[in-house]
Amino acid sequence: MSVTAFRATEPSAAEQARSVLAAAGSLTVSTDGYRCDLVGRHILDGKGRLWLRLPADGHLAARVACAPRGALAALLAFTDVAPIAVRDRVRSRLTLSGWLTVEDAEADSEAEVDSVDLRLDLARVTLETAAGAVDVGLDELVLAEADPLTAFEARMLTHLADAHPDAVAELTRLVDPRHLHGVVRVWPLALDRYAITLRLEHARSHHDVRLPFPTPLREANQITRQIQTLLALARTCPRRRRPVTRP
Template sequence: MGDGHTCTAAPAAAERARSVLAAAWSCAVTAQGGREELVGAHTVTDDGRLFLEVPEDSALLGAALCAPRGEPSAVLEFADVAPVPVRDRVRARLWLAGRLALADGRLAFHPTRGVLRQPSGAVVVGPQELASAAPDPLAAAEARLLTHLADCHGDAVERLTRLVDPGSLYGAVRVRPLAVDRHGLTLRIERARAHGDVRLPFHAPADTVAQLTERMHALLTRAAAASCPRALRRQRTDGEG
């Protein structure tokens, strides 16, 4: 592996976009030439409707009132940031173009087009795709799960590298858990001047934390049965000394 990304079972673009919306804590809104940074202000309903809680003096309220009916009037930007400190922590960005409108005393945003940019490239997500997709079932718990894995089970992360192609570990100075979803775990392999990601797929999707625990145990069982290239290299080096 170079510094690319291994392609295995992974969430579809619309599901990934909904996961970004579910997990992101902040967003930037550009409307009528102005830009506002909102924190903890957006909510998404089960059917994909998006609402913003803004101050009474927010220019976004005026943008909603003055925007031409039916025409896009705003762009929302969300960043998906890795909960574990790694190099280049932004895992994806989501832009939603659409229109702002007042509905039931709230500021509603109706997306007309979405663009999800990941290291593998950018993908357009249509409004119907976005509305009908569901976020990954582990999205809300991902930050807690990955932080616990990195802080309390570094030995487990080390064992999981036995499932990685030896060439991918060449020059590695640190391996950290980068992401987890119902389909698999992604590890960030950092080198002195570069980094790459490796995905370890689960044998079956995990829709609950309990199922994720079983899938992780299955990966560790596979790792225990595999040889460890780095351990073998260390043994050879010690023997030569």
């Protein structure tokens, strides 16, 4: 059975964007004449609004407070990096543009006294993947939800690569044989509710293939059964030379 025998399904661009925002631990903020990297400073609320909680005496907070009408044009950039040490680890990039404004401290009783909350009023959201760049509708972003595997994906992929390399190689039996020619290594690159993505490395290049699950999962605890189902299908396919999974 080839990978093309499955019904290919993927998260929407808005779902991918929400997943990147939920998983990212850092971001880069760019304004006119100023740029900084922030770690652990962004919050995404239930309404899809993004906030930055920063030191009240910080440079960025001061620039926003002094901006005309209290709004500073800004670009926020997030990078989705694969947890496995593959070539070209950047899986996607997400950029949010809009205006940063200072939120009234009295509106948030949990705010730290020495911090300030900056709200990003969105104007544009762009998601860039290997397939190209697309604009994400602002309403779609608000309505979308992060993938249920987002919080666990890195740990699951690392576990697959470290503890079950033979199983990862076994999954290549579901890949069209044409895509396996010259492959020397295979890695688990990504997981979402619809599929597992494998990175097929050649000596000097690479490409990725998605192996969709028979049915999309609804909860993270369903992933083991989905992987086992794919492995069972793989074992019914003709045995081919399997790529190695380690250098």
